[in-house]
Amino acid sequence: MARKKIALIGGGQIGGVLAQLIAMRQLGDVVMYDIVEDLPQGKTLDIAEAARVDGFDVSVTGTNSYKDIAGSDLVIVTAGLPRKPGMSRDDLLTTNAKIIKAVAEGVKEYAPNSIVMIISNPLDAMVTLFKKVSGFPANRVLGQAGVLDSSRFATFIAWELGVSVKDVNAMVLGGHGDTMVPLVRYANVNGIPAMEMLERKYKDKAKAVEVMNAMVERTKMAGGEVVKLLKTGSAFYSPASSAVAMAQSILLDEKRLFPACALLNGEFGINGYYVGVTTVLGANGVERVVELSLSAEEQAALDNSVNAVKKLVEDMERLGF
Ligand code: APR
Numbered sequence: 001m002a003r004k005k006i007a008l009i010g011g012g013q014i015g016g017v018l019a020q021l022i023a024m025r026q027l028g029d030v031v032m033y034d035i036v037e038d039l040p041q042g043k044t045l046d047i048a049e050a051a052r053v054d055g056f057d058v059s060v061t062g063t064n065s066y067k068d069i070a071g072s073d074l075v076i077v078t079a080g081l082p083r084k085p086g087m088s089r090d091d092l093l094t095t096n097a098k099i100i101k102a103v104a105e106g107v108k109e110y111a112p113n114s115i116v117m118i119i120s121n122p123l124d125a126m127v128t129l130f131k132k133v134s135g136f137p138a139n140r141v142l143g144q145a146g147v148l149d150s151s152r153f154a155t156f157i158a159w160e161l162g163v164s165v166k167d168v169n170a171m172v173l174g175g176h177g178d179t180m181v182p183l184v185r186y187a188n189v190n191g192i193p194a195m196e197m198l199e200r201k202y203k204d205k206a207k208a209v210e211v212m213n214a215m216v217e218r219t220k221m222a223g224g225e226v227v228k229l230l231k232t233g234s235a236f237y238s239p240a241s242s243a244v245a246m247a248q249s250i251l252l253d254e255k256r257l258f259p260a261c262a263l264l265n266g267e268f269g270i271n272g273y274y275v276g277v278t279t280v281l282g283a284n285g286v287e288r289v290v291e292l293s294l295s296a297e298e299q300a301a302l303d304n305s306v307n308a309v310k311k312l313v314e315d316m317e318r319l320g321f
Pocket of ligand 1: 010033078102235239
């Protein structure tokens, strides 16, 4: 069987870790595209030269030409600029929308049958724009955010409860922003509700709620917490790991259930918007959206998050995209 081909559009911080993780897992041959001359060539040469040590046979190459992504099965997009001091939200939206529009045109021309995963921010708007410009079917355009947000939530719960994070299941739905919705009721440790474990730990219901709320808030602000510490950029190891888990499910047709930014068609009472929801990821990309019952409070939080996404998409349209 021919090896799969994965194109990485953007060879910055996340792009570099993506290339290394994909190579080490031997998910397929990697082509990294960036507009900066020599950058993708240099990064991929460095990674390729570790093949002997890490023991991988896939090829890892860099390019400044879209034609080299031809035949890609999966495209992962991290192209974009981070927000700089003095830059308004609209400025960032315009800058990154221009970039994603160009990326969508390049991918449409050279990898028209690929499945595309967007990581660039503001995520929900960038996925919406890619879908619009490419005209790809909805199952082949998705965004990465929920796996990372959920991993962050699970990590905080594991630390708090003193259990292996491998046993923690936690899910975050909604847009990738302050309005995201960590689902407390569904958070569990190998099936035991996390809230029950917290109540037993503190022997005090109110205290358990307070501790859980603090973890929910930390999850919502987790991206900013890393930015504040790094000062010169945003998180890149955990976003790359999250995207690779999704990529593997698609490339190996694992059909794992992951939260992903997917186009909704009435599910969760949402129509025509890209929002983070529970999905099954396999060889056909987003194979289906898995609905789950939400309490009135959870549904209200999700609706609030969808409204934030709607506002973002409206802003983007107002700016001419
Ligand atoms: N086409 C391709 N690549 C581009 C383009 C373009 N039109 N414009 C910029 N780039 C490249 C930059 O040259 C840079 O190498 O995108 C890369 C972005 O890398 P970083 O600035 O290091 O950003 P990174 O940390 O990788 O994050 C990428 O993901 O999580 C989001 O908010 C984050 O939007 C950001 C994106």
